[in-house]
Amino acid sequence: METKLSTKQRLLKIQDLLKKYTDEHHQLTIKELVDLFYTKTEQTVGHKAVRDDLRELAESGLFDVIENHEKNGVEKYYSHQTRLFEIHELRLLIDAVSSAKFITKAETENLVKKLKKLTSIELAKQLENRILLPEGTKSGNKEVRKTINVLHEAIWKKQVIQFQYGKYNNSKDFQLSRNGDGYSVKPYALVWNNEFYYLIGEFQPEGDIRHYRIDRMRNVEITNRTFLIDPHFDISRYTQTLFHMYSGEERSIEIEFVNQLLNVVIDRFGLDVNIRPHTEETFRITTNAVISDGLVRWLLTWGSDAKVISPPSLVTRMKAEAGKLFRHYE
Incomplete structure (x- = not known):
């Protein structure tokens, strides 16, 4: 014989039914709750018991129960409408x-x-209708969740981590870099960029700031070595200067764009970027950015609609890359 639910268990079940089956558009009468209770538990419950439970829940102040009268003023409907997320x-x-x-x-x-x-x-x-990605674009690394937790712990405790790192080859096999030798890094922060999670940290012993895609990290471990972050190092400002998470030297840059790219520039650099008209068809910006292959490739995205004015070193890199692109199609 099945054990009968206690008063507290019944109350919790009524609460659960209201959560699952009612909202601002769906309500239940006492009779419907009684029938639903039997369907889900195979146990009978009286109308009075359900009515008492509804009153208990409402008076507790911890769980909202909305009582609604139909037009005839006789039938009452009940629902739970307040939820943590809209x-x-x-x-x-x-x-x-x-x-x-x-x-x-x-x-x-x-x-x-x-x-x-x-x-x-x-x-x-x-x-049910949600964003769908093409088949095969999702990560196959089942350890990502564990890795993220370990990294957050290391960042919070300010402890050096060790791990292996790699990438896929032409045969789609994952190969570890540096012949599988471990990396030693002071973890500073996790950032979201171009649909991937990255770790920003200080590579040891050189002290360079580098970036690592978390889904390419393997066997992450926290060491006993602690560290202090340079108080002058601003993670938010630093990530704003990055392009596609490439490392490099931060410099002041000046770029000329055609007016049609104004919103593209604002999307990338924010409303605070220094924008000033140059000609009737163009404008120029001055900002700080990390000089890297990522920046060069981002600028090449816009073809002749973007032109680097300074620094000279970036102009030289743009010319070299544009030359390579031209020779590909000769």
């Missing part, structure tokens, strides 16, 4: 998870499933 907020979270390439396909589905449980079953149906 439906549009859940859409944003699900789209972010779905578009994150560093999360495996299986883990993506698991996270989306959990996020849908934060609203009612009926409202969750509205979340």
